[in-house]
Each structure stands twice: as C-alpha cells, then as structure tokens.
Amino acid sequence: MFLRKTKSQGRSAAWRIAIWPTVAFALGSAIAFAIMYLLIAKDIRQRSDAWLSGEAEVLADVSENTPRDALYDRLVQEVAELASREVPDTSDAYGRHQASVFFLKTEPRQEPIWVGPTPKELFIPAVTSMPLVPGVPANVRVQGWKKAFRVVYHAQKDGGGLYLGFADLGGAQMLDRLTVRCLLVWGATVALGFLITWLAAYRTLTRVERISDTVSRIGSEDLSSRLPEGPHSDEISRLSRTFNRMLDRVQSSVHQMRILTDSVAHDLKSPVTSVRGSLEVALSDGHEGRWQEYVAEAIDGLDRLSQLLNTTLDLAEADAGALQTRKEPVELSELVRQLVDLYQPAMAERGHEVATHLQPALIEADPSLLNRTIANLLDNEIAHLPPGCRITISVSAKEGEAELTVEDNGPGFPPGISSRAFERFVKGPHSAGHGLGLAFVDAVVKAHGGRVEIADRDAVGALIRLTLGEVVGEKVSR
Secondary structure, eight states: OHHHHHHHHHHHHHHHHHHHHHHHHHHHHHHHHHHHHHHHHHHHHHHHHHHHHHHHHHHHHHHHHSOOSTTHHHHHHHHHHHHHHTSOOEEOTTSOEEOOEEEEEEOTTSOOEEESSSOHHHHHHHHHTSOOOTTOOEEEOOTTOSSOEEEEEEEOTTSOEEEEEEOOHHHHHHHHHHHHHHHHHHHHHHHHHHHHHHHHHHHHHHHHHHHHHHHHHOOSSOOOOOOOOOSSOSHHHHHHHHHHHHHHHHHHHHHHHHHHHHHHHHHHHHHHHHHHHHHHHHHHOOSTTTHHHHHHHHHHHHHHHHHHHHHHHHHHHHHTTOOOOOOEEEEHHHHHHHHHHHHHHHHHHTTOEEEEEEOOOEEEEOHHHHHHHHHHHHHHHHHHSOSSOEEEEEEEEETTEEEEEEEEOSOOSOTTTGGGTTSTTOOOTTOOSOSOHHHHHHHHHHHTTOEEEEOOOSSSSEEEEEEEEEEEEOOOOO
C-alpha cells in the first residue's frame, strides 16, 4: 500500500514538474513564431508597397505626358494592363482565377478608365470614397474580397485622380501556409519538450522514491540499510551520501548508547550492591557504635557511584558538544602543585617518587574540570603502577601553548590499548576501574580547544601529554 501510494505521488509530481516548463516553453516559442510571422509579413508588405509606388509613378507620368486625343484612353489602358501582368495572378481555394491588380483613372465629367477585376462597380465606390494621401499606400477593403488591397493615389492636373491597387494574394497564401506549418512545428516541439521534461522529472523522482523507500525501512532495530548513491555526482547522489553519513553517525551513537547503557548498568550493580549490603549489616548488627562504620562504607560507595554517574554524564555532554565550561584565568603550575601535594601521601604509601618541573603558565580554563582532569591522571598512576615507581610531572609553555606531561617508568600501557586509551570503557585486562578516566581527560582537553596524546617511548613506561590552549600570561610560581 505504501509503495503504491508513493509511486502515485511520484507520477503526479512528475506531471506537475513537467507542465510548468512546458507552458513556459510553449509561450516563449509562440512569441518567437509570432515575431517571425510579423517580420515576414512586414517584409512582404514593404516589397509590394515599393513595387506599387514605383508602378503608380510610371502610370501617373504616362497619363500626364500622353496627348489628349482619341487614343488617350486606349493607350493609358494598355499601359495599365502591361503593369498588371508583371504580377502573376493567383487562384482561390476552389482553383478559380483571381486578378490581384487594378488600375483606375478618374476624370471630371468623363467615364473612368478601369483595368482589373470585375465587377468594377464594387471597386470604384470603395476606392474613391477613401481619404487617401497622395503617394502613400493604404489599405482599401472591397466587398467580396478577404484580402485588402494596397492602393496608391496620385492627383492629376486635370482634376482627376489615378489609383493603382494591389492585393498580394500570393503573399497571403504563403503566410497562411507558413502559419499552418509553424503551428504544426510548434505543437510537435511543445509535445516533445513536455515528454522529455516528464521523463527527466520521472527519472529524478524515481531516485527520490528509492530514497524514501529505504528511509521508511530504517528503524531503531535495524540501522544497517543505506541509501543508493547512484553513479553520478549530482545533487541527489550528494543527498544520499549525506543521509548515509548521518545514518553512520546515528548507528554509531546508538551503538555507543547501548554499550554505555550496558556498561553503566553493570558498573552500577557493584556499588549499589555494596551500599545495600553495608546498610543491611548496619541494621542487623547488634553492637552499638559499629553501625557508623557500615554507614561510612555506604557513603563511600555512594560517592563512587555519584562520581561514576557524573563522569558518564559529562562524557555524554562532551560527545554531544554540550559540555559547559566556565573559563577563568588559572595558573596551571599552581593547580598541579596543589594536587600533587594532596596526592603525595597516597603516592608515598605506594612507594612512588614524584618529581615536578613546573613553569608558570596562565591559561583560560574551567578550574573544576581541569582539577578533575589532573586528578584522573594521578589516580591512574596510583591505580596502575606497581610500587616503587618514579613519576615526573611537568608544566611548560611551548610556542605560546601550555603543556602538561605526566611520565612514569612503569610497565606502560598493555598492547593494543594505547591507540584506544581515550575511548570510553577501554581498560586493561587487570584494571579495576570503569574505563572512563582517560576518556574524560580527552573530553575536557578538547572542550578547552587543546589536544591529548600518548607519546611513543623507546624505554618502558608511559607518557601522556596534554596541550591546554594558549598561554594568556605568566605568574611566578612559588
């Protein structure tokens, strides 16, 4: 049902897309044909007017210069007949002969001289009643003739007038044939243009339909389907690639979310069970005073649980680009010194020797996040180093950037871990942690516009280098 509906919508869209370009093309081509028709008709009229004016002047000259004797009318009539023969006569739609030239000479108190179509009684009143300008061709309509005559008038010295008329029936028939052919060509071109446009739109919408079908099949349970990208690098192919990249990110996010949910559920189970056990023991223990110890253990378990949840939420915010930082001037070497002093008893208990090389480096940073970051690095040293190791912590300003390094001479990262150490829930086989410490370090450093890396070392041990942004000033460390 869905596919049938989609295809029907695609066909409708193809028709709608094709109709408007076709209408625009039809109007444009019709205007072009109309302009061509008018130009051809104007050229034919100009040529007929030029011939008409020239012949009228010749006839007027003959009429003025011919002696007024008994042969005058005959001579003028023969000259007019010769002029009319220069234009081939045409036939009407029924094949009947049609004369297209007439000559009229009027004189006072005399019978007019007429050479042309019959009956002349239709022509003479129509011609003589028109207010014609001498020497300027004008249209004269005659009853029974579809085509108007172009008529030139010349005034005579004897008070009469000379009229020469021409109906370009051949030109009219040629224009009619041209009109019919242009309409046929125009109709065929518009139909072909519509067909081509519809096919192009249909092919494009078919690709869009395949994208819609694929997207409709993608659900939260199956994110493996991908859109067909096509062989051409056009807009639809780029749209498909963009959708596929988005689906890759969505699939990766869903996968990480599932891993996060499973890991958090697993990691929460142990501290929750421990807290519950401590509280149950405190309730069942009959010795007064010992319940404080169990409550303290429960509180410690709740602290670890709260730390795990906070770190997990911070990492989720960092992945979404929403980790909030409240930056202020922080003297990095002073902060490191305070934390090293705080962790010194725990280091001494494990037999570690801690050396510091601290140069002043004032940076803009969030002191709370930076404090947790450095604390995570020191916690890792305590948790993963065997007793009796040497730890070197350095702060320096290199090329205008603050750099923090934590180096030790311990066993280093397990094989295959160093390249993935900053991913969430990645930890060594014997680690008792949650695999979130270095992931949190990486998220905080990147939120400050810095970078973190594990440096390659030829000898044993590990070296973690943090670049924490531009140094904004210097403050002498005590």
